[in-house]
């Protein structure tokens with residue numbers, strides 16, 4: 001009977017998801033719109049099938065006591081595809097379907113602003129995330145590099161006012177909001193493609209940092225043998241990525257900093273930085289802010305944005321899988337929050353976070369195994385020392401130069417003593433976090449910074465990368481003050497293994513500018529940095545947690 005209860009539970013949850021948005025007059029009353037129910041795994045499918053069969057047999061038995069004896073229950077209709085796959089695993093038909101859906105959504109960009117078709121356009125969905133214009137972000141954003149093809153947007157209709165510019169960045173709802181957003185985007189995409197089996201593919205850049213061929217060629221040959229424009233391509237990306245001659249750097253795509261987290265808030269903010277923000281900046285034409293991907297208000301106009309976020313959602317799922325009950329968010333205010341979206345039927349909906357928390361509630365899962373990264377720490381990566389350009393004592397605010405900056409890490413004696421006194425077995429639990437605080441600039445530098453810890457012997461170990469994507473996000477106030485809010489001027493990196501490998505005494509912090517793609521050098525990246533950038537931070541320290 002346990003399994004039967006779980007079926008009832010899933011149905012109840014699913015039916016409660018799309019509710020009418022109070023206060024809307026334009027939308028028809030939202031009918032109870034049954035969501036696609038689908039098991040999250042083969043094991044769950046088996047459980048459900050068993051429960052279904054049991055329920056049928058009980059009906060049969062009840063009938064037998066009365067008048068009829070049924071035969072075997074009819075098989076349920078075959079489930080629609082519930083699997084999100086890697087973009088590189090799609091077959092020709094699936095890829096054609098994805099292209100058809102995105103092409104249709106782009107075609108709807110030119111539908112009249114208040115029309116049903118415009119609600120299903122790529123522009124509308126990009127604007128739902130954020131946009132350049134009144135009510136979201138300054139018009140000056142249009143002058144950043146890589147913004148060709150965009151124009152000032154403004155909210156006009158009730159549904160636009162309710163849904164546009166509602167993305168969550170730098171808050172505890174980063175993962176939860178984007179999961180909900182992708183769920184509804186996928187409904188619209190399926191409809192645009194006319195394919196009920198279409199699911200969003202994910203871009204697994206940690207496995208291969210190249211932009212997948214499906215997204216980077218300006219044209220493709222369609223099933224009729226004609227060469228046509230590729231709707232998955234935009235020119236507004238770093239040129240070498242679109243050319244396929246460079247890949248995203250491993251510092252940018254690494255999940256090693258996020259996956260060891262064991263609770264929601266630290267994981268949410270760690271993965272938002274790397275790989276999420278770092279991939280955004282490295283994909284944009286000139287880091288952050290630049291279009292489309294390197295600037296929050298323009299990011300959703302690049303079709304690869306949705307595959308990037310599907311990958312972040314997949315990594316979230318990988319991380320949850322270790323112990324979902326303990327790892328799902330449990331902050332009551334967070335779970336009770338509602339966000340506004342447009343569903344596949346064009347209705348304004350305002351679901352509650354708690355009802356759209358898990359992939360089981362939402363009826364999809366990631367391809368078997370999911371290609372999850374191992375949740376173990378990789379051995380420290382040693383890097384050949386380049387000649388440091390600058391060395392600064394950590395006595396006051398540090399200004400990053402247009403080159404490599406080296407800063408001696410003056411550990412407080414008490415901290416060092418404690419760190420070295422921890423016996424080996426315990427030291428796995430007690431982490432040494434490198435915190436860079438009070439990070440600011442006069443002009444965005446146009447690069448990311450790889451962060452290394454360097455030992456007294458000159459060896460360096462990479463601990464992470466600094467990106468400035470969140471600085472480009474429009475500010476929302478409703479989540480401010482909630483526990484777990486990220487401080488946008490602070491970055492922390494797990495330096496435990498680096499310090500253990502190098503020795504805590506005499507360690508330095510080394511910041512190396514990077515364009516975020518393979519094949520570049522710090523010198524080349526530094527050429528991009530504006531002389532007026534004046535990137536600086538107030539303090540670097542080790543915090544043991």
Ligand SMILES: [Cu+2]
Nearest residue numbers: 276280299309
């Ligand atoms: Cu994003």
